[in-house]
Amino acid sequence: MTPTTLREQLIRDEGLRLFPYRDSVGKLTIGVGRNLDDVGISMDEATMLLDHDIARADAAVATRLPWAAGLDPVRRTVLINMAFNLGINRLLRFRLALAAMEVADWSTAAIEMLDSTWARQVGARADRLAAQIISGEW
Incomplete structure (x- = not known):
């Protein structure tokens, strides 16, 4: 066979x-x-799924937020991280944060990110990503 x-x-x-x-x-x-109850997935499978999901989030950001291609790698990665977590459609609801990012108003972008249900739900993740938006550093 x-x-x-x-x-x-x-x-x-x-x-x-x-x-x-x-x-x-x-x-x-x-x-x-x-x-899944008895076997689950292997580390290789988890990594493969993660890589695929990162690529999908990256492509969604590139398609729906074309201006993000001009961001430095740290700030672009923040958007991809958020798209990964929220999905691109929910990320697009962060209108004020995204508008601030588009014009490099990093402080306003961070404030708008943190003034959200998402930030209250994810806690330290939102704090870390907002700090990366402000600083442009990992």
Whole structure:
């Protein structure tokens, strides 16, 4: 049996689900029968997912905030970090912070970032990212 044939059989037998679900015995499952409760994911798989999600957040920032390409790497990374956490659509709701960033008004951008439900939810993360926006340093 070739790997391709086995793959096709397993997809047919197990099904392919792109979102987590409970299988017939109540185990949290994803993909093609991946039992997350008992097996989880490996470090390599977690890193692969992280790299993919970073690339997606980076592409979303590049597409939806084209002016961000002109930011220094630290401040651009803050936007990508926020897009990773919030999703690009929720990041775009930070209108005042984004407008301040676009004109390099870093203090206002940081104040607007911190004056949000997001900042109250993520705590130290928001403080650290706001400090990076102000300083342009890691």
